[in-house]
Amino acid sequence: MPRLIVTRTPLRVAIAGGGTDLPEYYEQAGYGAVLSTAIDKYVYVTVKRHNGLFGAPIRLNYSETEQVSQVNEIRNEIARECLRFTGVDAPIYISTVSDIPAASGLGSSSAFCVGLLHALRAYRGERPSAGQLAEEAAEIEMNRLGRPIGKQDHYASAFGGFNLFRFLDSGGVSVEQQQFQAGGLDRFFSHALLMWTGVTRDAAAVLTEQRANTGTHLGELELMRGQAHRLHSVLANGFHADQIGLELHDGWRLKRRLAGRITTPPLDAWYERAIDAGAYGGKLCGAGGGGFFLFMVPPEGRGRLIEALPELREVAIAYEPRGSQVAAPQFE
Numbered sequence: 001m002p003r004l005i006v007t008r009t010p011l012r013v014a015i016a017g018g019g020t021d022l023p024e025y026y027e028q029a030g031y032g033a034v035l036s037t038a039i040d041k042y043v044y045v046t047v048k049r050h051n052g053l054f055g056a057p058i059r060l061n062y063s064e065t066e067q068v069s070q071v072n073e074i075r076n077e078i079a080r081e082c083l084r085f086t087g088v089d090a091p092i093y094i095s096t097v098s099d100i101p102a103a104s105g106l107g108s109s110s111a112f113c114v115g116l117l118h119a120l121r122a123y124r125g126e127r128p129s130a131g132q133l134a135e136e137a138a139e140i141e142m143n144r145l146g147r148p149i150g151k152q153d154h155y156a157s158a159f160g161g162f163n164l165f166r167f168l169d170s171g172g173v174s175v176e177q178q179q180f181q182a183g184g185l186d187r188f189f190s191h192a193l194l195m196w197t198g199v200t201r202d203a204a205a206v207l208t209e210q211r212a213n214t215g216t217h218l219g220e221l222e223l224m225r226g227q228a229h230r231l232h233s234v235l236a237n238g239f240h241a242d243q244i245g246l247e248l249h250d251g252w253r254l255k256r257r258l259a260g261r262i263t264t265p266p267l268d269a270w271y272e273r274a275i276d277a278g279a280y281g282g283k284l285c286g287a288g289g290g291g292f293f294l295f296m297v298p299p300e301g302r303g304r305l306i307e308a309l310p311e312l313r314e315v316a317i318a319y320e321p322r323g324s325q326v327a328a329p330q331f332e
Helices: 023-029 077-086 108-123 130-144 152-159 184-191 203-212 218-236 241-255 265-276 299-308
Strands: 002-016 031-048 058-061 065-068 092-098 162-168 173-177 192-196 281-284 292-296
Touching (some): 002 218, 023 031, 031 108, 031 152, 077 108, 108 130, 152 162, 241 281, 265 299
Antiparallel strands (some): 281 292
């Protein structure tokens, strides 16, 4: 048995198709499609045996600290259900830290779920596949906790890389790695600009409204699914930053129709200033309502755009080819 396990699980930026991974859509439409990339920002999870000298046999450290006697007393829903799901017994210590604030649209909640499941299974001496981790994390968040989300974040964090995910009405998921011509991946990230709004939001509230509206927005969602396929093709056949930016722009306009909480007047004003400053296009990451903007902008215009949005903060990102990894196993 390992004495300590640390997992490192990447966050993601969804490029196109977000929302079509909700069961309310793909069960009616046949399938959903999301194009996304993992980035070099991570959720780290540590699992170790807890020393009985500390008293309570279960301790959790995240934004809060919990010390409890039984699993069912844990307030953190994901930690509680992951422990139940894997059957790991006390005494146990779990801690987590992230490179990026929670509730910011980069899939941190699902990355935590994937990373914790990975750590607990490694603690038991198991080596789960990426597909197993993604499906188990989706089971916990979507079915056991009843959260109004889709599977895209679990798959992006478990698999890593730049992928087109198809979510089938049968419940299955296909994973197609994005292909690039020479230098295309580097050019994509040299044009991608991630800007932090400083606004966190309750994704569940936004997604609950969006999910309830699915039946009346099937047309918009079909167009968004089509964008995932078009960008998949565009990126495979050369790099055209202006075309990618235009697709992002059109996708953002479609997404804004899906629910009233997706955008706000200040967010709209920031977006328009970015376009005026030279961005080809962009979108809010995740459910919307705050978090991060992703803009597609020529490298020589990055400084001008950043100056036009002094209220926002640039966060440098790079490509992460790997999914959730065991970073530090230590054995007795």
